[in-house]
Amino acid sequence: MSMMGELSYFLGLQVKQSKEGIHLSQTKYAKELVKKFGLDGAKDFDTSMGTSNKEFGVNVEGQSVDEKQYRSMIGSLLYLTASRPDIAFSVGICARYQANPKEVHLKAVKRIIRYVKGTTAYGLWYLMGTSLDLIGYSDADWAGSADDRKSTSGACFYIGHCLVAWHSKK
Template identity: 55%
Template structure:
């Protein structure tokens, strides 16, 4: 991957990950190692968190399509070595929180994903993304579950 072409985004807009039951299997331990390394990097590169977590769902039976997505994330990281979190001094310290969720985001189990972020001034201090525990039947129900959690 050292001489690979850089990618502009961690995951393509038309990328859809599923179980890929007919795809060719890849080495589970190698795939899990790559996921572990990428999860470590999410501490400083929050922009890859969603893509890495989507790929982490398939650790028990990874296929070539999942490995291709992991390689795309690595190509993105190669092109963003100069990007990181920045906390400027002298900004106001207002704590602001945002919450959002999607409706039936996962096509496999129809569960929604909720997310939150908290800013201290203009600096990101907390971020969370989690698949909801139950299936919601409407967007209003999805939002109520997100607010409750």
């Protein structure tokens, strides 16, 4: 084994090291994802999902869309969540409709991609000299789904001020 210099790319993650800490991102992949789905000329969104998600549900009306393309978009976004916890919940919601996606679901996935377009440099920032205290947060909506009365829960865990694990599940 030999030392080949400072680490800059590891398992699909771009690694930027400085005196302040380490930044992990998938900037290159995010840009390729936006281009792959033809949204590089589209306007950015400030958020990955709207505040009202009434369009999601079991009995959604509308035109069906290409399942293969929809699943490809979801899979690409799921890969991006390795360094982007900000989109994990939105992608998880949209992933529920892969069996029979409608236009409204495709529109929501495209919104996430347009959000990614404006935030390609986002990632995880690990500060040097942070404390090693383990801190965890969790929440649930207690049967908030009107369709099946199931709960959506989520949790995130930090070591000091650095996010190390996150989870959202219905």
